[in-house]
Amino acid sequence: MANVTFRNVHKAFGTYVALENLDLDIRDGEFVALLGPSGCGKSTTLRMLAGLDFPTRGEILIGDRVVNDLAPGKRDIAMVFQSYALYPHMTVGENIGYPLKKRGIKGRAREEAVQKAAALLQLEPLLDRKPKQLSGGQQQRVALGRALVREPQVFLLDEPLSNLDAKLRSYMRAELIELHRRLGKTMVYVTHDQLEAMTMASRIAVMHAGLVQQFDTPDAIYNRPANRFVAGFIGTPPMNQIEGAVDGGDFVVAGHRIPIDRTAFVDSLRDGPAVLGVRPEAITIATGEGLPATVRLAENTGHETIVTLELPDHSRIAARVEAARRLDVGHNVALRFDPAAIHLFEATENGARLNRDETPASVIPMRSK
Amino acid sequence: MKLLRPVLLNVITWALVLLISFPLIWMIVTSIKPQTELFRIPPTWLPETVTFEHYWRLLSETSFLLYFRNSVVLATTTTLFVVALGTLGAYSLVRFTYRGRETLAMLVLFTYLLPSVVLIIPLYLMMVSLGLSNTLFSLILAHTTFALPYALWLLRSFMEGIPEDLENAALVDGASRMGAFRDVIFPQLLPGIISTALFTFILSWNEYLYALVLVNSEAVAPLTTGVMSMLISAFNIEWSLLMAASVMMSIPLIVVFAFLQSYLTSGFGAGGVKG
């Protein structure tokens, strides 16, 4: 059993608080991504799990063992570093064999294990090379090989793909998913790239300012963002957030009324200031009835067009339309929102979502690229 | 015009280079001139007769070999002692956190700049009271005062150049801190250690003041004070002999320059002069 638990973990560097009251339950065999902008605490979380940093208080468990006081090498984990951290003076074979050597595995047993890991990652012809003689992608695979040669309980991956070019990155994403499926081991994956998190993880912990904002499946993160930060972080472009006020059965923005279904929201929803969230793909651009807006920019990416629209209060939102659609800049249009895809948030800086969560997830299919 | 400029540049540069090297060339030229040719006016810019008699006399009739041996023992021991301490100390200063670490690093830098004459009086008293005066050991201890801060400072820079994740990877792979040091950090630090060792050796080899104050017996005198005493003791200064001694004294340096120069330049970068 190798579930990973953070129990009320707190981390401060001097007076700077890096993590506050972190509670995470990662199940055995799960692929969890820690996602967030730089400085959000995701790397600190991973480094504490690895034993390279120490929590100020709280407990970290791997399986049912509290590992706080265990040296990194005794935690039965393996880690892939962003820089790969391959030992420059050792050959590929020695690099992969190093964790075994440190565990006293010798001779044929070690050789076979190295061979097996090398075969899994197609590294056999490179075993005698030094890391310097390898391409970035090959180095990346050696780092993976060194991690999996020992068959640890938990894999920790710290932005492992960020140094690869776009093409190799998408190839390695597929490789990692396949690897996880085959090994069935718990994986904790730190990234700032939402695409990696959304495509690979079974659950994502979105982190910001030392706090876990939401810990849920990619689908839930996308369709039921817990608060304004998650809404504004996930999706390209992210969910639009329109400031206004709830007034009876309507959401009022700059004097225009957008009808909402009050039963879809929590009972505590009161009239007054709120933020309406709507994804770009849930906006229909038409003429006549609707929220008036002016087209400011239309970016055609080939398979779709992202339209930037200016609302009467001069705030801007983005809408996604099919590529063939022609929209002239400066043109006045009317916007309609899919009523089932309307989110409401508290009007505070990182306001919580006010939708009733037992309502079925919105019907918008998760976007894939 | 296009062709002339590089030629001019070369001529000027090489003229300056030769001017700068002239004292050294003159040292070699003098050392192979016979005594009679030395005091000719005007001097012969190139020797008319080449002789190695001064070198032979230096080795057979003076204590030069004894001084040389003393210097080798002194510089080698100082280097080994200081580099061993410095390597562990630099590892501690760069890769560990404990109270007072920053203050300690600043203290190292401060002592690196400290003038020797401030320490020489108490050190002299200390060696006398410990009964260590006139021993090579007292010189080794004294050389530590400038060599250790220097080596620590240099090694600290080299250590900072080793990515922290390398050590972290070794820890995760099952190594202890010292295991990671042995398996990963030490091999990476080795060029820096060699560079530091060369600098320390040269510093110790060339040191004069401590030897002047702490040692006045010929048996333990290193080259610096030993060769200078040959200048002072001789009634008639034998310049050829002294120049031969100077050449011989510079041999370790010439060896370093011929084979290990890249280590010297890399040490320079680490020694706190990268802008």
Add this chain to the structure above:
Amino acid sequence: MTAIATNIPKSATPPLERAYARLGVLLIAPTILVFSLVIVYPLLAAIYLSVFSIYTPTLQGGFVGADNYIELLTGKAFWNSLKVTLIWTVGTLTLQIVAGVGLALLLHQNIWFRSLARSLVLFPYFLSTVVAVLVWKWLFNDLYGALNQGLMQLGIIDMPLDWLGSMPNAMIGVILVGAWKFFPFVVIAVLARLQTIPENLYEAARIDGAGPIARFFDVTLPQLRSVLTVIILLRAIWDFKEFDLLYLLTGGGPVTSTQTLSLLVYQEAFGLNQMGQAAAYSVGMMLVMLVFMVLYIRQTKEKNA
């Protein structure tokens, strides 16, 4: 829950972290021990000795309070040496910087046998001061020295000069030898920096119509500024405390006209056998140097921040 909360004190250091810190202290411990023995203790002892009057050969003497410092402040010796030290430092340092930057610029160009030229230029720096002094004493020799003979052959002088025995020649002599011995330090440091100046800065300047001289002042010099600050501070400190070169070349003479502070301390302690007074001079000298040291340490800290 409450049991857990009370079991984990708020700011307890985790055992693993504590073990690491212990190991770190253990690794630095030998260094601290040696440091205390050969640097910290002598440094404090020097300050302690400075309020005593001690006769060097017998090491006997008594407490004299501030007498040594009063002598330092009111006597002529310290101030004369400070003046000499400043003249020597400023003179040799200026030459070192000018020659060092100039040669670095030349050696940065694509000249024939560049690495050989570089080695030849660097060599004096690594040479023992004893060797340098012997060679220069021979060059300076009034009757047979190559310098006088060469200058006479070239017709620059018609009588041999007394280089080290009279003023101001002696000061010029030591400044010259000092510059020759130490300017390679500037060359190496500046060369290293020159190699990191991006070529496109020069291209941009050329496109903007800058000639070679304008390129030096507008591109090269600003890029060298930070490294030059460090070099000047470091070399100023080292030149200020230089002992071997001056002691061996002139012994501080004629009389005391090249007697820098380092030489004064040595002379007082081992020539005049006044150890307490010498200790007071050395403390005074250190206080003067502290200004440079603080500047240098601040510069280093800034760079690291």
